[in-house]
Amino acid sequence: KMRQNERNQDNITDRFGAREPKNQGIYLRLLVKLYSFLDKLTNSTFNHAVLKRLLRSRTTRPPLSLSRMIPKMKLPGREGKTAVVVGTITDDVRVQEVPKLKAPGNPRSHTKPYVRSKGRKFEHARGLRASHQYKN
Numbered sequence: 001k002m003r004q005n006e007r008n009q010d011n012i013t014d015r016f017g018a019r020e021p022k023n024q025g026i027y028l029r030l031l032v033k034l035y036s037f038l039d040k041l042t043n044s045t046f047n048h049a050v051l052k053r054l055l056r057s058r059t060t061r062p063p064l065s066l067s068r069m070i071p072k073m074k075l076p077g078r079e080g081k082t083a084v085v086v087g088t089i090t091d092d093v094r095v096q097e098v099p100k101l102k103a104p105g106n107p108r109s110h111t112k113p114y115v116r117s118k119g120r121k122f123e124h125a126r127g128l129r130a131s132h133q134y135k136n
Helices: 006-010 024-041 047-056 066-073
Strands: none
Touching: 024 047
8 A cells, every 4th residue: 555645644734636637638637646746755855846737837937037047047956957947037128148048848849920911911921821821
């Protein structure tokens, strides 16, 4: 039988809140399954924190500033590693030099063009064919 996490049994505040994500994305659901399993199996606060952050809505997910991420990635043993953040990485104008960092999944990386109106003469199947005025 799997060992129960003592922290979750004792702390009454952990019994309430989101049980599953609102987002129906398959990769997010797989991550929630994995981290909920790891949270039950181990007594790690890291797995518990990641699970709680994955279950947050997009608006309540806290952003991470670039100026806070750079020193964390400069720690010994982290060169060449990929930073995985549950949330948005925001730009910081106070940073003069940004070192080369790998952070996948930046939002708005597939920007679609501004369309004046909806109709048959305006762009519909964007990025699919050259006949519709826009090819990604």
